[in-house]
Each structure stands twice: as C-alpha cells, then as structure tokens.
Amino acid sequence: MTNSVQVRRAGRHFKDHVVLKDVDLDIAPGEFVALIGQSGSGKSTLLRAIAGLDPEATGDYAKPDRHAIVFQEHRLLPWSRVWRNVTLGLTGTDLRQRALRALSEVGLTAHADAYPGTLSGGESQRVALARALVRTPGLLLLDEPFGALDALTRLKAQALVAQLWAEHQPAVLLVTHDVEEALLLADRVLLLADGHIAESYDVDLPRPRQIGHPRFVALRRQLLAGLGVAETEEEL
Amino acid sequence: MVSHTLEPVAAAAEAKVAAPPVAYRLARRTRKLIGLAVLLVGWQILASHGELGSQTPTPGEVAVAAWELIRSGVLQENIAVSVVRVAKGLAIGLTAGLGLGLLAGFSKLGEDIVDAPVQALRMLPAVALAPIFLIWFGLGDLSKVALISFAPMFPLYLNVLAGIRGVDDRLVESARSCGVGTWGLIRRVILPGALPQILVGLRQSLGVAWIVLVVAEQTATTSGLGVIINDAKEFLQIDVMFVVVVVYALLGLGTDALVRLLERRLLSWRRGYAGV
Numbered sequence A: 001m002t003n004s005v006q007v008r009r010a011g012r013h014f015k016d017h018v019v020l021k022d023v024d025l026d027i028a029p030g031e032f033v034a035l036i037g038q039s040g041s042g043k044s045t046l047l048r049a050i051a052g053l054d055p056e057a058t059g060d061y062a063k064p065d066r067h068a069i070v071f072q073e074h075r076l077l078p079w080s081r082v083w084r085n086v087t088l089g090l091t092g093t094d095l096r097q098r099a100l101r102a103l104s105e106v107g108l109t110a111h112a113d114a115y116p117g118t119l120s121g122g123e124s125q126r127v128a129l130a131r132a133l134v135r136t137p138g139l140l141l142l143d144e145p146f147g148a149l150d151a152l153t154r155l156k157a158q159a160l161v162a163q164l165w166a167e168h169q170p171a172v173l174l175v176t177h178d179v180e181e182a183l184l185l186a187d188r189v190l191l192l193a194d195g196h197i198a199e200s201y202d203v204d205l206p207r208p209r210q211i212g213h214p215r216f217v218a219l220r221r222q223l224l225a226g227l228g229v230a231e232t233e234e235e236l
Numbered sequence B: 001m002v003s004h005t006l007e008p009v010a011a012a013a014e015a016k017v018a019a020p021p022v023a024y025r026l027a028r029r030t031r032k033l034i035g036l037a038v039l040l041v042g043w044q045i046l047a048s049h050g051e052l053g054s055q056t057p058t059p060g061e062v063a064v065a066a067w068e069l070i071r072s073g074v075l076q077e078n079i080a081v082s083v084v085r086v087a088k089g090l091a092i093g094l095t096a097g098l099g100l101g102l103l104a105g106f107s108k109l110g111e112d113i114v115d116a117p118v119q120a121l122r123m124l125p126a127v128a129l130a131p132i133f134l135i136w137f138g139l140g141d142l143s144k145v146a147l148i149s150f151a152p153m154f155p156l157y158l159n160v161l162a163g164i165r166g167v168d169d170r171l172v173e174s175a176r177s178c179g180v181g182t183w184g185l186i187r188r189v190i191l192p193g194a195l196p197q198i199l200v201g202l203r204q205s206l207g208v209a210w211i212v213l214v215v216a217e218q219t220a221t222t223s224g225l226g227v228i229i230n231d232a233k234e235f236l237q238i239d240v241m242f243v244v245v246v247v248y249a250l251l252g253l254g255t256d257a258l259v260r261l262l263e264r265r266l267l268s269w270r271r272g273y274a275g276v
C-alpha cells in the first residue's frame, strides 16, 4: 500500500439522514490534508469513522496501526495528572520519561504533575497534542483542534502543529472550517459537501506560507466559493 | 503565522498550591464547632427553665448519666456490639449496592435485569421488614445484621448507577481512541468519573445504616444501644434515653467525618465551587 490512508465508499447515516455516502479519500505518507466543509456536513463523522470509533460506519478503511486523534475539546481526564493523561492507554516502563519528552515538545514539562483543571484552554490542547505525539503516530487526526481557542493562541497552536508535523512527518487529516488555517498548513484541501468529497485543491504554495501571497488569495477565494460563501460576506 | 519561529511558550514554574495557614485551619475548625455549641447551650438554657417539659434533662444531667454508664462499662460494651452489627451490615450492604450498581451501570442487560427488582425492594420500609426478618433469620444477631445490610444497599446502588451514567461519553471515546481496553476504561475513566456521586451514595448509606440499627434493636435484643434505650424506657430513666440519643448523634457525626476524609483524599482534583 503506497497510501497511508485509503478510504473507499465510506458511508454513514443516522436514521434516514444520510451524512456520508461513497466517500473516497487517500492520504500519502507524510502528507498534510485539510478537510473543510460547512457545519454539519459530516467532517467529524468521517474523522470518527476513519479513527475506527464508529462501529456503524460502512466502507473500507485502511490506515496506519499507530494513529492518534485530537478533538475540538481537549478531553483530558480531569482526575488524572497531566503526564498520566499523556500516557493514557500506553503500557511499558519509563512511561513518565516518555510523557515528559512529549510534553517538552509542546513546552509544558513544568505542568506534568498538574491536574488538567488548572490549565488554560491552549495549554490543555497542547497536552492533547502531546498525548497524540507520544504514540509516534503514522496518522494524526485533528478535529478542529483550535476551534475553541482565542485568535492569538490559535496562531501559536497552528505554528506548533506545523513545526511538529515537519519534525515527525506523520500523515495528517485536519478538519477545520477555517479556510486560512487550511491554506496555511495543508498540502491539499478537500471539500466535503453533500456526503462526499466534492472538490480537491492542491495548495501549491511554498512554506512558510504568506497570507498576502497572490496565489494564497486566489485559493482562498476558490475555497470560499466552494463553501458557498461570497468573499465580501466573509469579511464582514 | 507559520513563518514565525515558534518559541515554545515558556511554561511558568508550576506554582505549588500553598497549604492554608494554621491559623486559618484552626479558625475553620472552630467555626465548625460553633453550630454544635449553639445547639448545646440552647438545650441547656431551655431545659433548665423547664421549656422542654419537666422531664427533659439538661446536657449536664445527661453527661452525669453518661459518666455512670461509662464507669460501669455498660455504655462501651453495648456501643461495641452495635458498631459491630453496623459494620457487618454495611460490609454486606455496601458490597451488594456497589456490585449491583456497577453491574447495571456497565451493561444494559445488567440494568434490565437488576433495576426493576431493586426499585421494588427499595420502597420497603425497614419497620415493616423487621418482623419478617425475625421470622426468616431467627432472634439472633443474623436478623439484625440482615436488616442493617438491606437498607444501605439502595442509596449506594442508585448513586453508583447515576454516577456511571453521568460520565462524559466523550471522555470514554477519547480514552478508547488512546487504546484503553475495557478494564482500563472502568478503572481510569468510568469509576473515577462516577466517584463524586458514589461518595454521595456512601454518605447516605452510612446514615441509613444507623437509622436502621435503631429499628433492628427495638425487639428481641439482649445487647446493643437499643437495649439501653429499651431498658431506660421501661424504668423511665429519661436521662439515659438522652445519653443514647446523643451517642447516636456522635456516631453519625463520626461516620460523616470519615466520608469527608475520603472525599478530600479522593477528589482532590476537583475544581467545583467551594463556596465563599
């Protein structure tokens, strides 16, 4: 298998509400793919299906054994200390050392023994990132991980993800509704609409990306059109 | 944007939460005694003025009666018997309540089978059951322990079940995505998540156990706190009756303190509203 992720005929419906029908999706090893789509278009549903968290989803899903997911909410266990959250589900010796290494990558070693309730939103989300990284995933699934953060913290978190991706080179599927975020981070942007991948855009821009780049602006317009949003409307 | 070189946000050294100063802890401990002190003083004043009826002893008189009972060893012996009964009853009742609650909480099949009978049984009043248990389990200790084990089962069962149902499903999902198996899920996610509620149930169960003890020792008893109170009733020793009432109250306070200690130790992670 040359692809890291290969999804064929993914389907999911709730009662008679068809959310996904015949979704095909490939991600190359080390490729960063962003998935955009309107709210309620089924992005999270697709991500959960790929992660193997939805037993009722139909279709074929091939993915690396080692994969990890970060949700919009950090979903840390409030009763476990930060480092124990990072190593949740792992077995073996020197778990604490591994947790500390992962936490140092997100700049949170000092909080290893704190409870999640004492962290800010951005810090919690970085712990969730560390929890994903410590598994050295071949595939990283991100479901709007920055959606709940304030603008400045979001920029920092995006930069952190870009840096970690460059270092570890996992395949990434990032769900987002933020067109700029998709264009800053991804090699390719997929548009989910009407239950299938309606459009695929190659982001042929050098990194690091500049928002003012003419090609960036053009792509941004295309993506917004795909989402059915006129640009002036979005800028209001 | 991404072009910024990222300085990993320098994590401020974790500020260790300083233990509250001794003076503050002392002040709170004193405050906790104020309520009880007001109760005692009020009792003393009202009783010495005959406001509670001519028969009601003052706290001082009750203390004298208690001292007599302690000197003869009667009080300690009978308290010990009652405490052992409650302990045995709780050992059975709490285990059953926890077990049934876990069973119903973890499996829908378990809930379907367990819940209806438990709901039916929990409505039975201990007073009505006491004579039946005497017939079933004889006049000895067994019938009393059985009665004390019965009632505390239900508060714990209900709270264990509600606690498990209240665990955030998203935490379960994310733990599963981290590769946590069934046993790990129970140990790392579901039990800790349900624990605050389980401790509420424990507190209620312990309270119920002491109440049922009174009922259980009303009849066919030769030892225990109930005997002291029955004898005192027989001989109209009202001060002795009050001694036993006070002992019940103290035992209740003691068990509550025990659960508080558990809560402080087990729920230290919690950031709930603590009041001003």
Ligand SMILES: Nc1ncnc2c1ncn2[C@@H]1O[C@H](COP(=O)(O)OP(=O)(O)O)[C@@H](O)[C@H]1O
Pocket (backbone or CB within 6 Å): A014, A019, A037, A038, A039, A040, A041, A042, A043, A044, A045, A046
């Ligand atoms: N458990 C569920 N039961 C019923 N409908 C659901 C459930 N989960 C998601 N849906 C529906 O599926 C659609 C897609 O949801 P979701 O994947 O969360 O959208 P997105 O992440 O793109 O905003 C929505 O219309 C939502 O109402």
Ligand SMILES: [Mg+2]
Pocket (backbone or CB within 6 Å): A043, A044, A045, A144
């Ligand atoms: Mg979503």
